[in-house]
Amino acid sequence: MRVRARGEDIRRFILEHVEKHPNDVAKLASEHFKITRQAVNKHLRRLIFEKSLTETGETRKRAYKLAALVEWRKTYTVSPDLQEHVSWDHDLSPVLEPLPENVMDIWHYGFTEMLNNAKDHSVGTMILVKISKTAVTTEMRIADNGIGIFKKIQEAFNLPDQRYAILELAKGKLTTDPSRHTGEGVFFSSRMFDRFSIGADKTYYGHRIGDDSDWVMDWGNAGTTVFMELSNHTARTPKKIFDQYASLDEDYGFNKTVVPVNLAQYGNDKLISRSQAKRVVSRLELFKTILFDFTGVPSIGQAFADEIFRVFANEHPTITLLSIHANSEVQRMIARVKLNPAPIEPPVIAATGENAS
Helix, strand or coil, rough: CCHHHHHHHHHHHHHHHHCCCCCCHHHHHHHHCCCCCHHHHHHHHHHHHEEEEEEEHHHHCCEEEEEECEEEEEEECCCCCCCCCHHHHHHHHHHHCCHHHHHHHHHHHHHHHHHHHHCCCCCCCCEEEEECCCEEEEEEEEECCCCHHHHHHHCCCCCCCHHHHHHHHHHCCCCCCCCCCCHHHHHHHHHHHCCEEEEECCCCCCEECCCCCCCEEEEECEEEEEEEEECCCCCCCCHHHHHHEECCCCCCCEEEEEEEHHHHCCCCEEEEECCCCCCHHHCCCHHHEEEEEEECCCEEEEEHHHHHHHHHHCCCCEEEEECCCCCCCHHHHHHHHHCCCCCCCCCCCCCCHHHHH
16 A cells, blocks of 8 residues: 555646656656655556647657647627536536536635626637646636726726736725625635636736736737636635635625735836825725735835825725735834824915914
């Protein structure tokens, strides 16, 4: 039994590391388990036989990669008859199985939320869903031919640039149709999956578990494409993610958010003005606890810090404001504005008689 368990550990190690080490995974496994290359090769041959791995090249040029156990795609026509729970039950669930229950729960949430968003918000006519599943991970793409999510948010909220649409989306509780949506789907999906990204019109937004920063890049495709990736063996559960952003009071609602402050930077701009800060705190009165994530922000100006940590804080005394991943320079500026009391307005004296001007 010990020998069999060790073999399973070796094969799992190979599968988990082959994507980053396609040419030297045998050497890596040999060094990690202190076994010969010949012993590792036996496990490689078994994984190839089981169709978990594929190989290309010969001898020193040999490379390995995860084999696609499932490749599936389907195009849906947008209509009132398209229902995400029916698509999940009839199409997606059978394709993804067998996976652990918590993994299926995450996929259920992510797929139904993203398909519903595309159906209700894209103003498109078609939605393409693609799935690629290996022995280690599963990937899903959901693409529509509509207006593009960032452009729609920009127009709905009269924002000067699509990048600010990403900032608003990252905060959570954002929807252009509040009668039918809570605005939580994208926020929680981006926290549940190992990798979550959206490309639309000219902009690409991504979030990766374990990476403190959200990133924005150029994009050139029409419509909206959502990409989700998840380990087949993650211990994450939807409940754990919901609990991270829920209050502990009676309503147990979505009352905590993380704001990636770097998304307020545009180009080479520095975060120095009150107008930039007002963009950051827009709609944050909807939350009870706010974590301002300063990853990738080298410095902030006095006015920017003052608008958030004194002005906004004084206007909303029941909201808890916290800063995370701030370097020493940012921390000093925040501390400085917190220590300074609100300026005292000079008394207004009625001008009468000869003193009037």
